[in-house]
Amino acid sequence: MRTFLIRRALLMIPVVLGISIIIFALIHLAPGDPFTHMIEADPNVTTEDYENLLRSVGYYDPLPLKYVKWVGQLLRGNIGHSISYREPVADLIGRRLSNTLLLAIPALCLSTIIAVPLGVISATRQYSIFDYIVTIIAFIGISIPAFFFALLLVKYIAFDLKLFPISGLSTIKSGFTGIRLVFDKLHHMALPITVLTFVQVAGRMRYTRSAMLEVVRQDYIRTARAKGLSERTVIYKHALRNALIPIVTILSVSLGRLLSGAVLTENVFNWPGMGTMVYKAIANRDYPVVMAGTMVLALTMLLANILADILYAFVDPRIRY
Amino acid sequence: MRKKFGVVLVITALTLSLLLSGCQPAVTVVEDEPMIVRRAQWNPPTGMFHPELLSSDYDSSVTALIFEQLVEMNPNLEFEPALAESWEFSEDNLSCTFNLRKNVKWHDGQPFTAEDVKFSLMFVGHQDYKGARYSNVSSIVGMEAYHAGESLDVEGIEIIDTHTIKITTSEVFAPFLLNIGGRIMTAKHIWGDVEVATAEEQTELLRNPVGTGPFKFEEFVPDQYASVVANDKYWAGRPKVDGIVIQSVNQDTAMAQMLNDEIDIMTVTSFNPDDMAMYEENDIQVLKALLVAVQYMGINHEKEFLQNKLIRQAFSHAINRQGIVDELLYGYGEVADNPFPPSIWAYPPQDEITHYEYNPERAIALMQEAGCEYTDGIMYYAGQPVELSLLYPYGNKVREQYAQVIHQNMADIGVTIDLQIMEFATLSDKCEAGEFDLYLMGIGTSFDADQRYIWGKNSRFNYGRYFDETSIAMMEEGVKYTEVEKRKDIYLEWAKHMNEQVPNVWIYNWYSAVAVTPKLQNVQFFPGGVYYDVINWEFK
């Protein structure tokens, strides 16, 4: 196991390097500079002052030099200072990442808790009414753009029914403490989590269903039945344990996806997460934030993949590293 | 098993929804609950709460409550005493003496003195100062040498006594009160020991601003909001509300939050009658003001074809600007034909300038006069069909709409427009590089008539590279006087010149508005913002 992890970590190096070079090149190739928005705020700025500002952030360095400088800083543990937020990127990311995880992890758990049993039932009762209904709901989930679904929720649930707040992390200056504070937070998380969950449930349910269908036609399921095991044991012990193998892989990969993929949902609900941070940083050409943000997201993807491999070994005894 | 699972699912769902909906903030009004105004903006404050270092409106909406200027502009665009009780100009108009209020204290209890004024001005002039406001003070005697690091003091700033300060400029500087008197005062005892070069990294100080204003800083929650509380010892009296929260909301859903009473003040982005009706139904006040700003179509004067003023005049005739104002702004705007917005004194009398009314035939005729050929609905110049690129940035819904209108209007006179929407950063880059024919932009113009920062020799904003010696000479003349009456004539001539040259096709000056909850009274809105006389804001 250890050698495997070391090997995987080593394999990550060229990938991380490649990602960083590509993102670095792309974001610096995009026209514009980090102070453009200042012109709108302050039309009086002179060309000279402006160029001084740009020089102070190393804007005029040649691209390779910029990259080397960036990597150098990174190796010294400095991931940079945001140009537009004027604070260490590490602080910013720490905050945004936890906000995003606050949505991503419950959404991931909730969607799994809902999707896996539904998928199992719909597979064991293939072609039943239940199967058709669940399948249709799943297709609806796959076929509706997430932001559109979010907007519909805002209109009908938050605005018309006033069941949940329209946006934000928590009630500002509520003075809530203890359990009220937790509820207030949950209250604000409900709608974005609903969106992220609904969007995921569909895919995961279909995936579980087909994994189960694949498993239940295996010989060992017949063996299990021939032993006189109850249908429940056959499905939930013998079949599900095998079907979980591909599901677990998909799960950890989707955690990686979820972190960056939530950008539209975060946007609608004005949720200050990683996605919106990088999105705004791109618009502001806040290079340190873009680089650090995308690298964090990419690394999460990579780590999620490794996690998938590790979990793989846990659920499948055939795999040993 | 299946049944059990279903039951569990239903119970979980029920509990969750009960919990979540049960914890709605109760709408109980307690007598002594603090009166907090919730102001919405499209982005959270960034935490750069230093008035001369910040570069975003999302921060100045906070600092404007905490910090003050020597003189303040009122809704009639006249200057009023603020930290300076009074001021007087010397005979030659080169210097001005400010008499400071004597009972003003910083929020930490320290007195406010002339030293603070001098410090604040020199901060902006410092060599290592990284903000963008040096040009405002550069005309003070000795400031250039100080900025270059050649001297340690600025002769032009003279402290007469603790509460009197005299500031001298090297030439007569017309926007003196606006640019120098309007500098925002920061405390010397707080920032004096900080190296200017590292000022931006002083997160502690930046996030705990100390000013003299009607509100004291209370709390900053990154990515969400900043809040201020009433300053009990404010020199003009304690504000009537207890505090203000400046919070970030999503522009798309802000209106829903306004209607749901989740926020108290926000900027209105459209004058759509449907919106207005919804506000009205909920008794929400909508305060409107004509901004000191203009939307325009910039022209690349390096392209030979566009150097001909007849072509530019033709474009002004071709675009249905009145239609845009009437239909897209719902009448809340003025068609613009000169560089000055109607609200400032330099705005020329309307019979003095040409109005380029919507007239496609006239546009075609002017183009033909300029050497174009118009056949079969297509405009040719030098044998080629006229095709022009039009760059415009995201972010302004009306602009995105009128870009489509221009596309169609120009097609009506046989000119093909290639619409290119892009990020603002990309647009300004392309404009600086001259890679465009036409572009759309809105610009907040100065309250003063001086527009050298747009049309001057070194202006960053002169994307169109319009270098007009006549115009520059006139503008240089205009800043040589402080008396409005003398300057008026000069700027009228300049406005007429620009009106004829059409260096930009001005589209419109527009109204902005804020929506204010019915409970909150005495809010005034003018191009300078909503905070004028904020101490009299009051909840019903």
Next chain:
Amino acid sequence: MGVPISQTNRRLEQGLSPWSIALTRLKRNRMALIALGVLIFLVLIAIFAPFITPYSRDEITMENKFQPPGNGHLLGTDDLGRDVFTRLIYGSRASLSVGLVATSISMILGVTLGAIAGYYGGMADNIIMRIVDIFMCFPFFLMAIVMAAILGPSIYTVMAVSGFLSWPILARIVRAEILSIKEREFIEAARALGLKSADIIVSHILPNTLAVIIVYVTLGIAGGILGEAGLSYLGLGVKQPQPSWGNMLAAAQSFRSLIKHPWLWVPPGILIFITVLSINIFGDGLRDALDPKLKR
């Protein structure tokens, strides 16, 4: 004694290629057929757009803005007084072609690289798989935003972005498929016969992975359409004045339109939904039909 009739029948059936078996199976899947019908209908609408509607696509009549359905405008007018129905019809062109082109790009890249990696293995495999890893780690929307910033937003950018960011999954699928097929006897035989590698890939291996590719491609088109809608929400989709379902749906962003002008966003919303739904159902049917393991 004559040959029994049943034997001829049997011979006929045994002569059926896997494709015709798939076709037979597909024909029996009513849902998939309905979905296919819907899709064909939409494609026809896209092709014959100019003949369907009397209005011109971009014609602005500012005075007529926000007209509710009726009064000569079947689905009302938008914020610039353009006919929503007309733009919806034309919008199908943009949305469908974004889906198709993006998937084609991803298919060409994915299949080629996946096939090379799977067949040759070794160094080529290593390099290609690292590239795949790199691309798999890119956050989709964020990269799309950066690329839109560089290339400028347009329908082509959307196509390129969706295409270039989605090929790695296909490459992985194709590679895995080829790895498993490569060792089978008939490939050995082809190799023994002295066929060139490229020939083997193109004429023997690819046809065997075709089922997987076809299913993926079908679903990819749906992904492309949704991706365009998402980018449109961020303002980076198909640029005006060209309509697409995505940029029409973005009208729902404005709260006013969301509650007062449902005719602006309900029709594109429904069309996106129906299209993607049909593609998904059809893709699912196709998967069932092409899956040799699945017997009903």
Next chain:
Amino acid sequence: MGTLLRVRNLITSFNTSEGQVVAVNGVDIDIKEGRVLGVVGESGCGKSVTSLSIMRLLPKSNGIIAAGIIEYNGQDIVQLSEAEMRNIRGNEIAMIFQEPMTALNPVLPVGEQIGEALEIHQSLTLKSRENRLRCIELLKMVGIPRAEEIVDEYPHQLSGGMRQRVMIAIALSCHPRLLIADEPTTALDVTIQAQVLDLIRQLKKQLGMAIMFITHDLGVIAEMADDVIVMYAGKIVEEADTYTLFTNPRHPYTQGLLASRPDKMKRDEKLHCIRGMVPSPLDMPPGCAFAPRCDHCLPACYQAMPRLKDIEPNHRIRCWLAEQGCNN
């Protein structure tokens, strides 16, 4: 000795998208206590479906026992509820499958897979010590070395022969009275095959259960079975005791099968084979299903299906040749 299993007129069919397919059509079987019944036939002749019908393990979605009775110990198990049936499966009647490589669950340790059966049928809690000891004992019984270690290993760590032994251990864990072995050795190497057959024979002697041994390999039948039935296209075509069948096969199909055994072949002689293929159950010829492939075909053969007819004591065949009394 009493009859343990009595099957009469079993008809099993499948609903497929092409229509209803009858896989087993009117099969009668008698298995006496302690006897071994061999079932032979080509692939697709209905052997496995017959065994799955007896276990009631037909695919739930589309397989149905359309008619007939399956009497186990005097009780018609077709009528039993699913719960009652579960009590019989693995306990009274156990089954070994063809593919040892796939018939064991890859994610569960061997011991657990044996122990499960013990848990339900003998109330030995799965994690208990007795259960474990019993599993080890069973593994030893089927001749697995290092049973104490193997009990915790996973199927992928075992060879094919070992896995089949584990399968046998699972099947025999609750001392079934009837063991159905569906081609238990087909997927194994010849040497392993012999070992496994030996094991089954030895265990039969030791435990005294009856066995229904399904195979397509006549050699195995000769070694294992007391009685034999030959199936073709869902029907029994010949039934006799092993000796009679091998010495005096009467049905042309049986004769063909016997003739096509490679071990009977002389050098340079062309290998005998039955021409044609098993007809698809989807379009059965109207008469005798074997008629199109039969060398002795009569016109009657295309008209109607012959009955299964006694031609001598304990020897029945289904053939028009027998009906008409003209033996060859």
